[in-house]
Amino acid sequence: MALTRESSAGYMTNWAARLFARELERQLAPSGIAPAYMPVLFALADGSALTQKELARRAAVEQPTMAATLNRMERDAMIIRTRDPEDKRSALVALTPLAQGKIETVERVVSAINELALEQLVPDERRQFIALLGRVIRVLEAQDGALGN
């Protein structure tokens, strides 16, 4: 079978992800929230404080990626890092009131974009889409875990 971009799951997934990111960035811009801040925002929304390592795990990104994201969030006054007295290597990250105050807006934006993206799909197809993505992710995660890191 012909290998066209339209029939390559990887190419299509990358393409869709870039379109999601563009739209998200556009809609989040006024709030001062960048897309990469979102997993951190949601993880700490309940007022808890977590380590960088735990945040990286939840966002499914590598440690240096999370370090850079937290640096930008700190610059933008979205988080504060406090040295962990129990373990001097690590810091506990918590949201500032500024960030707390933006969570609802972010949730609305995310819902709106998901709604837009899926607007041509009936409820059953939406569930299917999410479920299929989940199954693809599980396979690729297993592969990723199998070789190193």
Added chain:
Amino acid sequence: MALTRESSAGYMTNWAARLFARELERQLAPSGIAPAYMPVLFALADGSALTQKELARRAAVEQPTMAATLNRMERDAMIIRTRDPEDKRSALVALTPLAQGKIETVERVVSAINELALEQLVPDERRQFIALLGRVIRVLEAQDGALGN
């Protein structure tokens, strides 16, 4: 309804795309081909020469992104740019024999990764997955086109 990453189409799509990219990079590394080179490789595989603008359109990336990709490909001796005598603003891009010689390998790698990613899905589900991605892309592209550029 709860807004968890597992139920956000955007988050899941981004996650899947990153996993695809990691695996692709790993498997393409020995060949010296970076993932972003692929759309260029396939567009020029027949020996034709295209402008940067046309390559950007086919890869669905912005012009400066394609410019940077072509710079890296030139550095890696994958393409040659020849000034277009008809239009002194533009250059025609063609693959070098080095790049031509890698196309088959790249095709094999792409097929293998798509096969891996979809290995848990039956043929019908695979078609569904690609089709749903296509419909999501179409909606987001329309939105993107509607506001500027």
Added chain:
DNA sequence: GCCATTTACATAGCTTGCTATCTAAAAACA
């Protein structure tokens, strides 16, 4: 024929991802 507009590309600057590698603290163990 000349000026205004459009077009093709270049460049600057930023985000978000990655790998590889370093440092310092904590934990394990001999």
Added chain:
DNA sequence: TGTTTTTAGATAGCAAGCTATGTAAATGGC
């Protein structure tokens, strides 16, 4: 106790995406 190993983060360096903006060539009116 002292040494080795593991763990948490930091840092360097690169890829690949984006927007905004600049420049030079081509095009389109008038």
